[in-house]
Structure formats: C-alpha cells, structure tokens
Amino acid sequence: IIRVRTxxxxxxxxxxxxSRVGVSDMxxxxxxxxxxxxALRERGI
Known part of the structure; x- marks a missing residue:
C-alpha cells in the first residue's frame, strides 16, 4: 500500500x-x- 499526501x-x-503467505518474509x-x-529519492520525488 502506498499513500501520498500533501x-x-x-x-x-x-x-x-x-506477507500474503506465512508469518515472516525474512x-x-x-x-x-x-x-x-x-528510487524516489534518486528521482527527486
């Protein structure tokens, strides 16, 4: 889930x-x- 707010x-x-399966994704x-x-920082976002 990604939420962007001003x-x-x-x-x-x-x-x-x-994780959709199991308890942990390590x-x-x-x-x-x-x-x-x-990646957002590198693009100045």
Missing part, C-alpha cells in the same frame, strides 16, 4: 507491505520498501 512542506509518502518486504524509497 502537507505544508511538500508531500508525505506512507508505505506498507505485508525482511524481504522491508527491503522492497527501502529500495522503492531510494
């Missing part, structure tokens, strides 16, 4: 990722979110 300073991006979802955040 605020007084620009915008705020909230991200959430949950950190894979967190790694995907960090990679996506890095």
């Amino acid at each position: 605020n007084a300073d620009g915008s705020l991006v909230d991200m959430r990722s949950v 950190g894979a979802n967190a790694a995907r979110i960090r990679a996506f955040q890095q």
Whole structure:
C-alpha cells in the first residue's frame, strides 16, 4: 500500500507491505520498501 499526501512542506509518502503467505518474509518486504524509497529519492520525488 502506498499513500501520498500533501502537507505544508511538500508531500508525505506512507508505505506498507505485508506477507500474503506465512508469518515472516525474512525482511524481504522491508527491503522492497527501502529500495522503492531510494528510487524516489534518486528521482527527486
């Protein structure tokens, strides 16, 4: 889930990722979110 909201300073991006199968994904979802955040930063978003 990705939610983008505007605020007084620009915008705020909230991200959430949950495993669909099993209890743990061994950190894979967190790694995907960090990679996506890095890609946004590299593009100046």
